[in-house]
Amino acid sequence: MRSDAQYPSSQGSSDRSAEGMIFDSYSASNGASFNGDTLTMANDSTVVSANYIQNLMLTLNSDGNGTVGFCGDTLPQGVTPGSTANTYYVVSGTEVTVKARANENYGIVNWTNENSNVMGTDSTLTITITGDTTLTANFVRDFEGSGTEND
Numbered sequence: 829m830r831s832d833a834q835y836p837s838s839q840g841s842s843d844r845s846a847e848g849m850i851f852d853s854y855s856a857s858n859g860a861s862f863n864g865d866t867l868t869m870a871n872d873s874t875v876v877s878a879n880y881i882q883n884l885m886l887t888l889n890s891d892g893n894g895t896v897g898f899c900g901d902t903l904p905q906g907v908t909p910g911s912t913a914n915t916y917y918v919v920s921g922t923e924v925t926v927k928a929r930a931n932e933n934y935g936i937v938n939w940t941n942e943n944s945n946v947m948g949t950d951s952t953l954t955i956t957i958t959g960d961t962t963l964t965a966n967f968v969r970d971f972e973g974s975g976t977e978n979d
Contacts, residue, residue, distance in 0.1 A: 849880040850908070850919070883917035885960045886924070892928040893967035899952060923968040925954040926972060928965035935970035939963055 855877045856860055859870030867876060870951040883968070886970035888896045896914070898904060909915075918924065928936050928951050942962035947953055953963065 849882060852879045852881045852916075854878055872967045878970060879911070881919055883908070884920050884957050886916045886918045886957055887962040888914045888916070889962065889964040890928070891964060891966045893934045893969075894928055894936070894965055896926060896928050896963075896965045898925045900927045918961075920958060921956060923954060923956045925952055926963060927952050930967050930970070933970055934967040937968045939965055 831925070853901065854867070856862065856867060856869075857871055857875045860874040860876070861868050861870075867874075887910075890896045898907070903909070904924050904970045905918040907924060908917045910917055926939075928939070930936055930951075936951045937951070938949045940963070941947050942960075947955065947963065955961070955963070
């Protein structure tokens, strides 16, 4: 009988993960233990479980008079691209900062959620994701023609 086996240890591995799920860790029964990516079994009867984290869905929308995205050049930690444009999988409890950029001659009015509740009025919005969330950036024609972010 083999007393140890190699398992991938990297969190976020997509190995065998279903859409919206990411690998978190392995767990083992009956006194078995992991050290890095090696399982050491204490007896002949060990069950190994792969533990996955359910991601939540974040959808970013614009009313058509500007663009939306995340602050920075890369996706925040805990965020991965979704299966369609402007959708993202987010680990529950992750804080994200999103940014709206108005088209020329428009300015940001507010961010609203899936229930039309106003979430903020600045061009950037920081929110902790605790459930599936839709955020929409709403803009208004700006007769001063600034086309800026209206912070």
